[in-house]
Amino acid sequence: METAVLLRELTEARGPSGYEEEIRRIIRARFAVYARDVRVDSLGNCIARIPGTGALPSNGARPSLMLAGHMDEIALMVSQLEKGFLRVAQVGGFDPRVLLAQEVIVHGARELPGIVVSVPPHFTDPAEREKPVPLEKLFIDVGLSPHDVESLVHVGDLVSLRARWTELSGGYAACKSMDDRAGVAAIVLCLEELSKRSHAWDVYAVATVQEEVGSRGALVGAFGVAPAAAIAVDVTFGMQPGLSPAESVKMDAGPTIALGPNFHPRLFDRLIEAAKLIELPHQVEPIPSDSGTDAWHIQVSRSGVPCGLVGIPARYMHTPVETVCLRDVERAARLLTELVCRLPPEFAETLETRDALAKGES
Amino acid sequence: MLLQRLSEAHGIAGHEEEVRAVLLEQIRDRVDACRIDGMGNLIALKKGTGSSPLRVLVAAHMDEVGLMITSAEESGVLRFAKVGGIDDRVLPARVVLIGPKRVPGVIGVKPVHLLDKGERDRVTESRQLTIDVGATGKAEAEKLAPRGEFAVFATEFIALSDPSSGYRTVQGKAFDDRAGCAILVELLQERFPFDLVAAFTVQEEVGLRGARVAAGAEKPDAALVLECTGANEVPTTRDTSPSTRLGSGPAITLRDTSFISDPRLVELFRTAAREKSIPHQYKQPNIGGTDAGSIHRARDGVPSLTLAVPARYIHSPSSILDLTDFENTAALAREALHRLPRGFVP
Numbered sequence: 243m244e245t246a247v248l249l250r251e252l253t254e255a256r257g258p259s260g261y262e263e264e265i266r267r268i269i270r271a272r273f274a275v276y277a278r279d280v281r282v283d284s285l286g287n288c289i290a291r292i293p294g295t296g297a298l299p300s301n302g303a304r305p306s307l308m309l310a311g312h313m314d315e316i317a318l319m320v321s322q323l324e325k326g327f328l329r330v331a332q333v334g335g336f337d338p339r340v341l342l343a344q345e346v347i348v349h350g351a352r353e354l355p356g357i358v359v360s361v362p363p364h365f366t367d368p369a370e371r372e373k374p375v376p377l378e379k380l381f382i383d384v385g386l387s388p389h390d391v392e393s394l395v396h397v398g399d400l401v402s403l404r405a406r407w408t409e410l411s412g413g414y415a416a417c418k419s420m421d422d423r424a425g426v427a428a429i430v431l432c433l434e435e436l437s438k439r440s441h442a443w444d445v446y447a448v449a450t451v452q453e454e455v456g457s458r459g460a461l462v463g464a465f466g467v468a469p470a471a472a473i474a475v476d477v478t479f480g481m482q483p484g485l486s487p488a489e490s491v492k493m494d495a496g497p498t499i500a501l502g503p504n505f506h507p508r509l510f511d512r513l514i515e516a517a518k519l520i521e522l523p524h525q526v527e528p529i530p531s532d533s534g535t536d537a538w539h540i541q542v543s544r545s546g547v548p549c550g551l552v553g554i555p556a557r558y559m560h561t562p563v564e565t566v567c568l569r570d571v572e573r574a575a576r577l578l579t580e581l582v583c584r585l586p587p588e589f590a591e592t593l594e595t596r597d598a599l600a601k602g603e604s
Numbered sequence: 605m606l607l608q609r610l611s612e613a614h615g616i617a618g619h620e621e622e623v624r625a626v627l628l629e630q631i632r633d634r635v636d637a638c639r640i641d642g643m644g645n646l647i648a649l650k651k652g653t654g655s656s657p658l659r660v661l662v663a664a665h666m667d668e669v670g671l672m673i674t675s676a677e678e679s680g681v682l683r684f685a686k687v688g689g690i691d692d693r694v695l696p697a698r699v700v701l702i703g704p705k706r707v708p709g710v711i712g713v714k715p716v717h718l719l720d721k722g723e724r725d726r727v728t729e730s731r732q733l734t735i736d737v738g739a740t741g742k743a744e745a746e747k748l749a750p751r752g753e754f755a756v757f758a759t760e761f762i763a764l765s766d767p768s769s770g771y772r773t774v775q776g777k778a779f780d781d782r783a784g785c786a787i788l789v790e791l792l793q794e795r796f797p798f799d800l801v802a803a804f805t806v807q808e809e810v811g812l813r814g815a816r817v818a819a820g821a822e823k824p825d826a827a828l829v830l831e832c833t834g835a836n837e838v839p840t841t842r843d844t845s846p847s848t849r850l851g852s853g854p855a856i857t858l859r860d861t862s863f864i865s866d867p868r869l870v871e872l873f874r875t876a877a878r879e880k881s882i883p884h885q886y887k888q889p890n891i892g893g894t895d896a897g898s899i900h901r902a903r904d905g906v907p908s909l910t911l912a913v914p915a916r917y918i919h920s921p922s923s924i925l926d927l928t929d930f931e932n933t934a935a936l937a938r939e940a941l942h943r944l945p946r947g948f949v950p
Contacts, residue, residue, distance in 0.1 A: 284906060337716035340697040343694035354764070381838055386765050411738035458863075463905075483679070
């Protein structure tokens with residue numbers, strides 16, 4: 243499967259938090275190629291089960307690993323109509339400064355293309371141009387008469403970015419929603435690889451909803467799947483102008499493997515081992531507390547789920563030009579595949595305590 | 605449509621060649637003579653019928669505002685300067701196309717998660733912004749986008765409205781002044797009483813420079829300039845919208861700070877209200893939270909919706925509600941609940 247084709251299909255599709263229907267349809271079809279059992283839960287998470295094969299562990303129960311990538315994207319919502327223009331509220335976190343003059347789609351009675359209003363410099367004084375326009379002062383113009391707007395658009399209609407896939411030089415690409423369709427793409431690529439190999443663990447590929455408004459999908463998804471362990475796959479801050487090496491990771495240097503309270507040390511070790519075995523470039527990313535990913539919420543589901551996090555470096559997060567290196571997406575997929583295929587059935591039991599000392603292994 | 609072709613052609617001041625080529629091809633057979641002057645103005649003569657002695661200049665400018673690449677950094681990102689008056693605030697997070705080969709690049713911004721204190725309240729100046737073409741070093745960047753190369757916004761021409769609606773809007777870049785250019789091409793189909801000199805001018809956006817030269821050479825008796833101007837009709841008042849209004853019926857929550865109503869339930873309530881003619885309204889998003897915030901994320905998830913009676917001065921010793929809203933809330937709840945399909949949960 244060509245990564246660019248897959249990722250383009252995923253990123254250009256729409257799926258604001260809470261309204262993931264379009265992207266879910268696409269992911270469901272992608273999952274269904276590799277899994278017989280694909281379901282959608284009450285909140286809209288798309289869950290594919292790929293059964294493990296071979297010897298069962300001594301207790302007879304096959305452990306399961308959840309791979310989670312979120313399918314939702316940040317968006318806006320119509321909050322008021324005013325003389326044919328639309329006021330908007332946030333669904334997730336945009337920096338309002340990137341919205342000016344962007345192209346959008348208003349999901350009204352039909353899809354209406356439009357733009358975020360920017361007043362031409364002819365009408366503004368220099369002092370005004372030094373101040374960002376706050377969200378409360380932003381309007382959307384769909385270019386229709388006030389009468390048409392009132393019949394086609396209602397308060398509560400979603401507004402998503404209208405961004406086109408842009409392929410840059412050297413295997414880089416930019417689009418909206420790389421956060422986290424890049425993660426979903428890595429999971430799909432992993433399923434493709436898994437279909438050619440054998441693994442002892444059951445794998446649940448889960449494309450989660452509502453991550454951008456607080457990982458609400460992952461929370462209930464993990465409850466439903468009740469996995470023995472989980473790996474979240476999300477984007478992480480790639481090196482770019484304005485960010486220090488301390489707050490970013492290298493682009494095109496492989497996926498990150500996260501370390502910190504959110505992650506089980508042995509899953510971390512396993513991920514590192516897997517990367518080393520196939521000589522995969524990878525980076526370690528220390529995250530001191532909340533990882534800001536689905537993993538943070540999955541970890542405390544039910545009686546606790548050991549978690550890992552695989553990060554795909556991305557630049558310009560939460561904008562219409564989120565940029566990733568396609569090779570990093572492919573590498574993340576290879577890392578996941580290698581991890582899954584090398585999990586021995588009895589490994590689940592070793593995750594039951596976090597600390598090696600508690601097992602008297604030291 | 606000619607307007608679309610012209611809108612999608614690239615041509616910042618000093619680099620109008622693409623636009624000029626389109627125009628030349630369009631007008632060549634309609635005019636009696638045409639020439640391109642030293643600055644790049646495309647000037648055509650359409651002879652009059654002879655009944656007027658005048659010589660009239662009609663001008664429209666070909667150039668658009670854009671960017672020019674000024675240097676490449678060691679990391680491979682590009683610095684740029686603005687060509688023409690562009691508000692710095694429209695530059696962040698935008699796709700641009702560089703040079704005649706249209707090399708794509710993006711103007712990067714810092715992720716909202718990592719902004720420094722106070723940064724949100726400042727405008728990032730264009731000289732601090734960079735273009736990312738995917739180059740990993742200075743040499744590669746300079747090869748893709750040499751110093752001095754021009755860049756324009758990557759904007760597609762699209763129709764916004766249904767052509768049948770009578771309100772025919774389109775969206776695209778450089779309507780200032782490709783709209784004028786397209787109209788001028790139209791005018792050249794006709795013969796006027798006087799000699800018409802059509803000037804498709806260069807460098808308007810950097811100081812009206814091409815037109816000066818064209819007028820100097822053509823010595824017209826009168827001139828008409830065809831332009832595209834700002835329609836500044838955006839409402840400027842502050843948002844004072846109430847969250848809900850008394851007397852407008854039960855309020856359906858679509859999204860508040862605690863949860864997002866399940867779209868299937870919203871549709872169920874909306875349909876019920878419409879079919880039973882029960883007045884209803886939608887609560888402004890992102891205000892308050894309700895128990896649905898907890899319920900929808902209990903166990904493996906519960907699709908939820910909040911329906912509310914609007915009331916003034918809640919959370920105070922005394923509030924006011926409209927009994928009709930109260931009754932309609934009950935009516936809508938009853939009606940919608942009866943309609944809940946058996947197979948609702950997957």
